[in-house]
Amino acid sequence: MHRRVLTPLVATVTAVGLAMTVGACSAPDDSAASSSSVAAEPSALPVTIDHRYGTTTIDATAARIATLGPGDGDTLLALGITPTTMVPFSDPTEKTVIAPWNEKALEGKEPVVLGQGSQDLSSVIPKALATNPDLILAVNNAVTRSQYDNLAKVAPTVVRPEQYQDWTVPWTASTTEIGRAVGKPAETAKLISATEKEFTDAKAANxxxxxxxxxxxxxxxxxxxxxxxxxxxxxxxxxxxxxxxxxxxxxxxxxxxxxxxxxxxxxxxxxxxxxxxxxxxxxxxxxxxxxxxxxxxxxxxxxxxxxxxxxxxxxxxxxxxxxxxxxxxxxxxxxx
Incomplete structure (x- = not known):
């Protein structure tokens, strides 16, 4: 079964060849694929991120960030950054990524929806690249080596840490990695601490x-x-x-x-x-x-x-x- 689509009918993630030509991406639709960036913290960039397929160095604040994993976009939204693309959490037929937990953070903006992103990543990569990203985050997804290599030709690309399996990256690890990639490690650490306190308080009360x-x-x-x-x-x-x-x-x-x-x-x-x-x-x-x-x-x-x-x-x-x-x-x- 695939992780994000909760139906138990699909047992594996199909590795589909990347059907796109690098450099042949169409111009982005600014009405749907707008992105916002926030200035990096002092001395936070450049940064080198270790991940499953090696390292990625990010030299400066990205203006257009495409997220290819469910939940990756949420972390950016919490940091005040609107990505150009987001993958919905569940139904691949969803036409929106607006949910009760991120509605306020989106503030009326809606990134391009990559509906099949967690089920068939290759099929949505051309759509993501059409938003002309200068940083690609695919931490919470099962990215193949060939997919990564092609994405990295277009923009710096960050995938899951090497020590975790696909779909099992702890939320603290994925949040930390994304926060470092966008040059906001200190603010990200505060978000993690505040969220961990939610668990601590719940355990103390129960x-x-x-x-x-x-x-x-x-x-x-x-x-x-x-x-x-x-x-x-x-x-x-x-x-x-x-x-x-x-x-x-x-x-x-x-x-x-x-x-x-x-x-x-x-x-x-x-x-x-x-x-x-x-x-x-x-x-x-x-x-x-x-x-x-x-x-x-x-x-x-x-x-x-x-x-x-x-x-x-x-x-x-x-x-x-x-x-x-x-x-x-x-x-x-x-x-x-």
């Missing part, structure tokens, strides 16, 4: 959650469900609240950041202290109608949190904008 076991799942169309690893964005939300992913479920994680559990094996979830179910196009209704799921101890105790599709999408990509918004909805239900 100590009964700390050390308990928990997991995040979504119903599958063919029965059973998908379960997310603690490294996935959804899993990160729980571990940052002090919950622990049990070792007994680790073998279920077979695809990097998620795995599948059939109806016959749903009993594996019965011993959880807390279970979070995120919806995708009615998948939760199917789970509620599944006797094997409804008979789990954790369900019968009422220790299940059901989240709607929008909240689940926000939870899938923890950012300094989504985290406070999600916690307001998630924590009261977990605590009860």
């Amino acid at each position: 100590p009964q959650l700390v050390g308990r076991t928990g997991a995040v799942v979504i119903g599958s169309a063919g029965g059973g469900l998908s379960i997310y690893s603690p490294g996935d964005g959804r899993g990160q939300m729980l571990t940052n609240l002090g919950l622990e992913f049990p070792a007994s479920l680790q073998p279920s994680i077979t695809n990097g950041f998620y795995g599948s559990i059939s109806d016959e094996n749903l009993g594996l979830l019965g011993g959880l202290d807390k279970l979070v179910v995120v919806d995708w196009q009615g998948s939760t209704d199917a789970l509620r109608a599944n006797p094997a799921f409804m008979n789990l101890d954790v369900v019968k105790r009422g220790d299940v949190v059901f989240l709607d599709q929008v909240t689940g999408s926000a939870m899938s990509v923890p950012t300094v904008l989504t985290i406070p918004w999600v916690l307001q909805k998630l924590v009261p239900q977990l605590a009860s």
Whole structure:
């Protein structure tokens, strides 16, 4: 299953050849692809960023920044920078990237929407390059070597840190990397500290959650469900609240950041202290109608949190904008 599109029908990220010719990009539509930049902090630039494919040196403040990963744009918005492009968090057919957590930060501006960006990156690269970026950020995406090489020919390009797998970069690491790339490390550190305080305050107010076991799942169309690893964005939300992913479920994680559990094996979830179910196009209704799921101890105790599709999408990509918004909805239900 692909990370940002929450449907459990897609099991892998397809590496598609880059169908574009460098230098053949059309001029940007300034009405849709406008970008804003903010002056870098003193001595913050030039900076060299280490990442999966080597290093990228950024010499000066970028005026037009294209973001190619879900959540990458949120970090820029929090820093007062509007990117030329953004990838929506969930539905690839979305025509907007405006969401409840970033609406104020966008202030009526809307970057070019890269609807298929998390599902088929190659297909949206020409659209991103048409905005004439002078910096490309693709930290929260699965970027192939050939895609990176072609992007780097156009503008300095930053991808995920080497030490993390695709789709499992901790939100603190991705935020730090993006903040350094735009020359605002000190302001970014303050944003991270303020966001970490949201988790600290939530744990202090609900100590009964700390050390308990928990997991995040979504119903599958063919029965059973998908379960997310603690490294996935959804899993990160729980571990940052002090919950622990049990070792007994680790073998279920077979695809990097998620795995599948059939109806016959749903009993594996019965011993959880807390279970979070995120919806995708009615998948939760199917789970509620599944006797094997409804008979789990954790369900019968009422220790299940059901989240709607929008909240689940926000939870899938923890950012300094989504985290406070999600916690307001998630924590009261977990605590009860």
